[in-house]
Amino acid sequence: MSDTATNTLAQKDKSGKMISGGHLVAKGLKNEGVDTIFTLCGGHIIDIYDGCLDEGIRIIDVRHEQVAAHAADGYARQTGKLGCVVTTAGPGCTNAVTGIATALRSETPVLHIGGQGALTQHKMGSLQDLPHVDMMAPITKFAASVRSTERIADMVAMAAREIYAGAPGPAYLEIPRDVLDREIPVEAARIPAAGHYRASTRSIGDPKDIEKLADILVAAERPCILLGSQVWTARGHEEAIALVRALNLPAYFNGAGRGLLPPGDPHHFHRTRRYAFDKADAIVIVGTPFDFRMGYGKRLRAEATVVQIDLDYRTVGKNRDISLGLVGDPGAILGAVHAATTGRTDNGAKRREAWLSELRAAEQKATDKLMPMFLSDKTPIHPYRVAWEINEFLSEDTIYIGDGGDVVTISAQAVQPRRPGHWMDPGALGSLGVGTGFAMASKLAHPNKEVLCYYGDGAFGMTAFDMETANRFGAPYIAVIGNNSAMNQIRYGQIAKYGAQRGDIGNKLGDVEFSKFAQMLGGYGEEVRDPNEIGPALRRAREAVQRDGRSAVVNIWVDPNEYAPGTKAQTMYK
Numbered sequence: 001m002s003d004t005a006t007n008t009l010a011q012k013d014k015s016g017k018m019i020s021g022g023h024l025v026a027k028g029l030k031n032e033g034v035d036t037i038f039t040l041c042g043g044h045i046i047d048i049y050d051g052c053l054d055e056g057i058r059i060i061d062v063r064h065e066q067v068a069a070h071a072a073d074g075y076a077r078q079t080g081k082l083g084c085v086v087t088t089a090g091p092g093c094t095n096a097v098t099g100i101a102t103a104l105r106s107e108t109p110v111l112h113i114g115g116q117g118a119l120t121q122h123k124m125g126s127l128q129d130l131p132h133v134d135m136m137a138p139i140t141k142f143a144a145s146v147r148s149t150e151r152i153a154d155m156v157a158m159a160a161r162e163i164y165a166g167a168p169g170p171a172y173l174e175i176p177r178d179v180l181d182r183e184i185p186v187e188a189a190r191i192p193a194a195g196h197y198r199a200s201t202r203s204i205g206d207p208k209d210i211e212k213l214a215d216i217l218v219a220a221e222r223p224c225i226l227l228g229s230q231v232w233t234a235r236g237h238e239e240a241i242a243l244v245r246a247l248n249l250p251a252y253f254n255g256a257g258r259g260l261l262p263p264g265d266p267h268h269f270h271r272t273r274r275y276a277f278d279k280a281d282a283i284v285i286v287g288t289p290f291d292f293r294m295g296y297g298k299r300l301r302a303e304a305t306v307v308q309i310d311l312d313y314r315t316v317g318k319n320r321d322i323s324l325g326l327v328g329d330p331g332a333i334l335g336a337v338h339a340a341t342t343g344r345t346d347n348g349a350k351r352r353e354a355w356l357s358e359l360r361a362a363e364q365k366a367t368d369k370l371m372p373m374f375l376s377d378k379t380p381i382h383p384y385r386v387a388w389e390i391n392e393f394l395s396e397d398t399i400y401i402g403d404g405g406d407v408v409t410i411s412a413q414a415v416q417p418r419r420p421g422h423w424m425d426p427g428a429l430g431s432l433g434v435g436t437g438f439a440m441a442s443k444l445a446h447p448n449k450e451v452l453c454y455y456g457d458g459a460f461g462m463t464a465f466d467m468e469t470a471n472r473f474g475a476p477y478i479a480v481i482g483n484n485s486a487m488n489q490i491r492y493g494q495i496a497k498y499g500a501q502r503g504d505i506g507n508k509l510g511d512v513e514f515s516k517f518a519q520m521l522g523g524y525g526e527e528v529r530d531p532n533e534i535g536p537a538l539r540r541a542r543e544a545v546q547r548d549g550r551s552a553v554v555n556i557w558v559d560p561n562e563y564a565p566g567t568k569a570q571t572m573y574k
Helices: 003-012 021-031 046-055 065-079 091-106 132-139 149-163 177-181 207-219 229-233 237-247 273-279 292-297 330-341 350-374 383-393 406-414 435-445 457-472 488-498 515-520 531-548 565-569
Strands: 018-020 036-039 058-061 083-087 110-116 142-145 171-176 183-185 223-227 251-253 282-286 305-310 324-327 398-403 450-456 478-483 525-528 552-557
Touching: 018 021, 018 046, 021 046, 021 149, 021 177, 036 046, 036 065, 036 435, 046 058, 046 177, 058 435, 065 083, 065 091, 065 110, 065 435, 065 457, 083 091, 091 110, 091 132, 110 132, 110 149, 110 177, 132 142, 132 171, 142 149, 149 171, 149 177, 149 183, 171 177, 207 282, 207 305, 207 324, 207 330, 223 237, 223 273, 229 237, 229 330, 237 330, 273 350, 305 330, 350 383, 350 406, 383 406, 383 450, 383 478, 383 531, 398 406, 398 435, 406 450, 406 488, 406 565, 435 450, 435 457, 450 457, 457 478, 457 515, 478 531, 488 565, 515 525, 515 552, 525 531, 531 552
Parallel strands: 036 058, 036 083, 083 110, 110 171, 142 171, 223 251, 223 282, 282 305, 305 324, 398 450, 450 478, 478 552, 525 552
Antiparallel strands: 018 183
8 A cells, every 4th residue: 555545544534533452453354354253352352352343343252262263264264254363362372273273274364363461571471471473483374473553453464465375374463462452543553445455366377378278178088177175265166167067077176175066067076086087188186285185196197187276386296296387366277278268169078078978987886886885774873874864964055064084084975065165174184173163153154054063072072162152143053973982083093003902092982972962052962873863863953953043963873893994094194
């Protein structure tokens, strides 16, 4: 923003009016489009609440800062806006670390504002004093302490620029208590005006590379495309779908990319990714890194032409050589490629019908192989049956959240969200405990949608008490628990490595009837031990949530000796 613009803004408020640091925080957040903060109170930060009330920013106070951070992450994923978590100093900050680290690995735009002791008490041993900036720097894109009240709103804008530079991620701002509480003349503050200080991020990179990718796709006989989380984060799904349809491309999805096409769509493929990667002549990877989920790139056919598109130049070509790399906004790039292929005969679309038919046949074969587990009537209940029943239960307006180890891995085999943005999971950090914050945030963002979170019993126990927070703020959801009384994904590895006698050490949990937890909070709870009762129980939970406005818990007792294939192969460590 120019000095003229800054001076004009200051002149508007020149009336001898004073403003505190907390109110400057709120003005800075409002300029960034923040309409909700997630927080747990503390004496270092209460002036921010006062400012948020004046600016019309909703304050959601939780019972644990980990949930606040996950909720800010989830709110950003669901709304496309900047998520914001506000914590007090010391343990307030450290409790939020897991949520901020999850946002980093998931590339979610989250601003964490934290308190600190007064500057006048620096190095004196003030209450909850810790080196927050040093601690947060490795797990954020930007971390800084705000040393003057005049710069507070300006530093919020600075943090936001860093958050949105390249692939999104979290930032941390520490504000000492006396800096936050101090009042200054309004005209002395630097308050950037919304929309006037940040460049567009919808870059397509080098136009010559757009033409190269268009040539590759038009010429390919057996192409496939993987649409990852960045496609949804950047809200580039419409351009992605248009390209897939125009070029007749088989599309695969991971992370937040799930749901970009509905199940049953002729270009939606779900179970044959490895098959396609082994046979494709051209593979386009959009918005997902070559990390452990991709076998560090080793799962892609060596002879294939591999193209990688990403918001972050550091991700392109990391862990695996590629044929072509494009850095920029996924939607803008895919839209430009679509335009570059328009009018070039049939873009190879007709030639690919045989390839798509081959993949559809392989999809059906893979589904047929899984059906006995999906429809299993055995007791204890097969976890694949639970995942199948959940998928059958989902509506067009259900946001699905997975929170756990095998819970997420197994449900990915069955659960197919119906719309973009309707799948959420812990992401690459593999954090347990994300579900409660994600569920609450999703319902707050979309009050008219249904939210279902499928937890492992270990994950549920970590953050469940903030179900009360969800109820308190009118954001009830359906909690489904796959209860095997164990941290089962780890348990399998221990049994395989050390034998049955030592396999249950450090991973067995007690048998808990979690339905009573929901009832304690005034909601509906049900225990399920018969696989044929899963569907009816889910429907009763739905009716109760709609009727009572309270979260419901369906506690399903699953077989502790059934595991996901990836768990058996320990692929997460390979």
